[in-house]
Amino acid sequence: MFLVFSLLGGVVLLFIIAPLAAMFLQVSPGVFAETAADKEVRGSIMLTLWTSMAATAVFAIAAVPLAYLLARAQFPLKRFVNGTIDLPIVIPHSAAGIALLGVFSRDTIAGKAFGALGIEFVGGYAGIMAAMAFVSLPFLINASRDGFAAVPQRYENVARNLGASPIRTFFTISVPLASRSIVSGLVLMFARGMSEFGAVIIIAYHPMITPVLIFERFGAFGLKYARPVSVVFISVCLVFFIVLRSISGEKRKFFQ
Amino acid sequence: MTPPDSGEIFVDGIRHESNAAKGPQISIVYQDQALFPHMTVWQNIEYGLHGRVKAKPERSARVRALARELQIEQLLGRKPGTLSGGESQRVALARALAVRPKILMLDEPLSSLDIRARAGIRSILRELNRSGITMIHVTHDYEEAISLASRIAVMERGTIVQSGNPREIFMCPKSEFVARFTGIKNFYEGSLVRTKHGAATTGTFLTGPLTMSVAVDARPGNGFIAIRSEDVTLSLAKPESSARNIFEGTIVDIIPTGNGVEIAIDTGIDIVARVTGQSCSEMNLECGKKVWVQFKATAARFIPAASPP
Numbered sequence: 001m002f003l004v005f006s007l008l009g010g011v012v013l014l015f016i017i018a019p020l021a022a023m024f025l026q027v028s029p030g031v032f033a034e035t036a037a038d039k040e041v042r043g044s045i046m047l048t049l050w051t052s053m054a055a056t057a058v059f060a061i062a063a064v065p066l067a068y069l070l071a072r073a074q075f076p077l078k079r080f081v082n083g084t085i086d087l088p089i090v091i092p093h094s095a096a097g098i099a100l101l102g103v104f105s106r107d108t109i110a111g112k113a114f115g116a117l118g119i120e121f122v123g124g125y126a127g128i129m130a131a132m133a134f135v136s137l138p139f140l141i142n143a144s145r146d147g148f149a150a151v152p153q154r155y156e157n158v159a160r161n162l163g164a165s166p167i168r169t170f171f172t173i174s175v176p177l178a179s180r181s182i183v184s185g186l187v188l189m190f191a192r193g194m195s196e197f198g199a200v201i202i203i204a205y206h207p208m209i210t211p212v213l214i215f216e217r218f219g220a221f222g223l224k225y226a227r228p229v230s231v232v233f234i235s236v237c238l239v240f241f242i243v244l245r246s247i248s249g250e251k252r253k254f255f256q
Numbered sequence: 257m258t259p260p261d262s263g264e265i266f267v268d269g270i271r272h273e274s275n276a277a278k279g280p281q282i283s284i285v286y287q288d289q290a291l292f293p294h295m296t297v298w299q300n301i302e303y304g305l306h307g308r309v310k311a312k313p314e315r316s317a318r319v320r321a322l323a324r325e326l327q328i329e330q331l332l333g334r335k336p337g338t339l340s341g342g343e344s345q346r347v348a349l350a351r352a353l354a355v356r357p358k359i360l361m362l363d364e365p366l367s368s369l370d371i372r373a374r375a376g377i378r379s380i381l382r383e384l385n386r387s388g389i390t391m392i393h394v395t396h397d398y399e400e401a402i403s404l405a406s407r408i409a410v411m412e413r414g415t416i417v418q419s420g421n422p423r424e425i426f427m428c429p430k431s432e433f434v435a436r437f438t439g440i441k442n443f444y445e446g447s448l449v450r451t452k453h454g455a456a457t458t459g460t461f462l463t464g465p466l467t468m469s470v471a472v473d474a475r476p477g478n479g480f481i482a483i484r485s486e487d488v489t490l491s492l493a494k495p496e497s498s499a500r501n502i503f504e505g506t507i508v509d510i511i512p513t514g515n516g517v518e519i520a521i522d523t524g525i526d527i528v529a530r531v532t533g534q535s536c537s538e539m540n541l542e543c544g545k546k547v548w549v550q551f552k553a554t555a556a557r558f559i560p561a562a563s564p565p
Contacts, residue, residue: 154290161284162304162355172303176294 020234027231035228041213045236047128048209052136052193055129056186059137064182067144068174072153085142088135096134097202104130104203127204132193139188147181148174183248191241267358280359283352287364289344291336297323297347298332304355322350326380342373349380353389360384362393366400378404396437401425410434432559435482441518441528442483448476448558458500458553465524469500469553480559485518487555488529491548492539499550503527507545510536517541521549 027035035041069075070082088096104111104121111121121127151174159169175182197211205212210233218226265272267280291300298319305315323329326346336344345365352360362381366374381404385391395401401408401422409419410433418430429435435443446463448470459472461481470481495502505523512518517536519529527549531541541547 152290154286154288155292158284158286158290158351159292159303161282162351163281163307164303165307168307173292177292 023227024231027228031228032231035232040208041210041229041232044208044210044213045233047207048194048211048233049236049240051125051128051209052132052190052196054125055133055193056136056140056190058129059133059189060140060186063137063141064144064175067141067182067185068148068170070141070145071148085138087138089138093135093196093198094202097131097199100127100130100134100199101203121203123204123206125204125207128200128207128209131199131203132196133189135196135199136189136192139192140182140185143185143188144178144182147178147185150181151177180248187241187244187248190244191237194237194240281355281357282359282361283355283357284361284363285345285348285352285365287368289336289348289368291339291344291347291351293336295335296332297328297334297336297339300336300347301332301350301354303351308355318354319350322354326350340373341369342376345369345373345377346380349377349384353384358390360389360391362391364394364396367395367397410437429482429557429559432480435480435557435559440482441485441530442481442488444481444525445478446481447478448472450476459558461556461558463525466503468556470556470558471554472558482557482559483527483551483555485528485530488527488549488551490519490521490529490531490535490539490541491550494548495550497550498552500553501556502548502550504546504548507541507543507547510541510543519547521547523549 070078070085101122102108104114104127106112106115106122114121114126119126121130155173155177156169159173160166164172195211197215200209201212201215208216210229214226214229214233217229265282267282270280272280272282291297292303295303301319301322302315305318309315309318319332320329323332326349328343328346328350331339331343331347336347339347345368349365365381366377369377378400381391381393385404391404393400393404405422407419408422408425409416410425411417412431412433418425418434425434425438429438429440432443444463446461448459448461450460459470459476461468461470463481468481489499494504503523505521505527507519508522508526509520510517511520512533513530516530516532519531519536519541521527521529529549531539539547
């Protein structure tokens, strides 16, 4: 049985690795260097990295406390809230983009309010970040919630018994003890946001993040031109992912 | 922490706030210590002092003083994961004491420790108690209760079934449950059939194949007999003595314990006698050997059954 399962597993692995490997092999080092030096490519990669990072950071401020509530508090409609959080994972991302556009376009109340503050969603950085966050938040919330749930409540009780306020208990006991899961959630959210295409392209075609740039080069010039950008971007993503994973102490888990 | 469903707690006439840093402090020490694993021993002890003691030097002084008192000075830089059970419990005590509680609540603080660590913590608790701090100590171990408590309350299913000083509890258990808790080995169910009136009240208790004489002032009826194993003596020949209860039996088990050896003798029912290790070897006691057991009628305590079986 194990032999059969191993063979089946091998097929799945091959299915993931083969296209990527083939793509990497089809890009010569010369073309790779040339693409990596391309100003438009560089700009879009930088943009993708910082918008995803910023979206993760901004939304973490509210998402981590929410995760704590979901792990600890009992409240009506909790199941509904838990289900809602997973919603962005299952709906098509282009549909998510359309939904966001409906809320943030220039002629809506929210759009006007943010516009008055100088924040443009459609075709703006805020729009890119909103689209990235919308589809990647579940990863942060789910990971953090599981992390908080795994912290024995006894530690929090002891802290409270020693006179610590709930907020101090949260920051000195709950967050540090759940930090692994939270950081891993942040990394996942960042990575997922970075790779988002569908929701972003609907709300902000320009400024162009790398997934959109790849799509555009494919549409305008064909496979030959889209491929090197993909390879450069994937390389950057992999480097970032590995570095972040090892920083968060998940190195062993990741490499095993 | 958990707000009371009803009622209030007063300590020295001041209301205890369940979820505030003000009011009289009641510190809790858990069986599993619950030391914060991401902090050093020092940080653990200091934790409750933030917000209470503003000046850092004073906080440090308190941590050091407690560490000295509990002999954990050399552990201050370590993380809880590297400590032994006894060391962890000392740290947990230091952490709880740092906030100068009016009452120290101990939830089975010794049960997760080995015997040596237990003795150490027990003597620390006794000293703390002598220094004037009130302790509420939850335990399943009656020896722990005897050695530490000035008052004992025995709880069964959430209610206190008996309270009093240790002597009252252990010499006069009011129910089967309390008697079992006190660890009395010889505990038999049966019925009291006859009570003789005289200088001393003596009854006859039937349990299984045996008939015992017991000193009682209870009415005849169903109930239990409790005999402390220390009150049972053994002899190799049929003894001539004033003891009313003398039975012949066969040794079925020999159990070494912390203070002596417990010998189980089958006399129709199993009776446990506690003897010293010395007499055990001098008498050549071994399984299968025939011996005589005896105990005085006054050593057998009759406990009427709560409800007729």
